[in-house]
Amino acid sequence: MDKSDIRASLRALRKDMIRPDTVAALCAHAAALPEGQVVALYHAIGAEMPTQALAQTLLDQGRTLCLPVVMARDQPMVFRLWTPGDPLEDDMAGCPAPLDLNSEVVPDLVIAPLVAFDPRGYRLGQGGGHYDRTLAVLPQAIRVGLAFAAQEVELLPREPHDIRLHGVLTENGYRAFI
Structure with a gap:
């Protein structure tokens, strides 16, 4: 299957997976996440894994949160400080993002949404390339x-610009790849 086939099948599948028990299980495993004081989350849209409860869990751990902002479609994203309840506005990609009054920061830990992942640590996103472009300029x-x-999935098609994940957090726990 190519990337578009995988996206189509898994987008339909994950709509049925968003349940309170799944989100609670994921948050219970958040303590296993790697260290990082400034954590980039995302504001879930559609059938992406919800992040509201995880945001509170990370705040309870004493971490600082930020959200990505697409400033231009072909450029890396920037990250702005964020706390649940802060006002959001749509960025250039139409995703909810902190206002430009919020300070820009560089995250230590980036938690990225995905449509699929494989055992080698590759992710398949929505197809815009925003995370791959951004992760390429945040090697640390x-x-x-x-x-x-x-x-x-067993194996994702890979392109030279695809950036591997260090790990994945699911309702079953945290799994390191690198």
């Missing part, structure tokens, strides 16, 4: 995918 950041365990 620890890269973790946030997913349902059922989003794992």
Whole structure:
């Protein structure tokens, strides 16, 4: 299967997976996440793994949160400080993002959404390339995918620009790849 086929099948599958028990299980495993004081989350859209409860769990751990902002479609994203309840506005990609009044930061840990991942640590995103472009300019950041365990596939098609994850957090726990 090519990337578009994988996206189509797994997008449909993950809609049925968003349940309170799944999200609670994921948060219970958040203590196993790698260290990182400034953590980049994302504001879930559609059937992406919800992040509201995880955000509170990370704050309770004493971490600082930020969200990505797409400033231009073909450029790396920037990250702005964020706390749940802060006002958001749509960025250039139409995703909710902190206002430009919020300070820009460089995250130590990037928690990225995904459509699929494989056992080698490669992720398949929505197809815009925003995370691959951004992770390429943040080599020091620890890269973790946030997913349902059922989003794992045997092998993803890979391109030279694809950036591997250090690990993935699912409702079954944290799994390191690198």
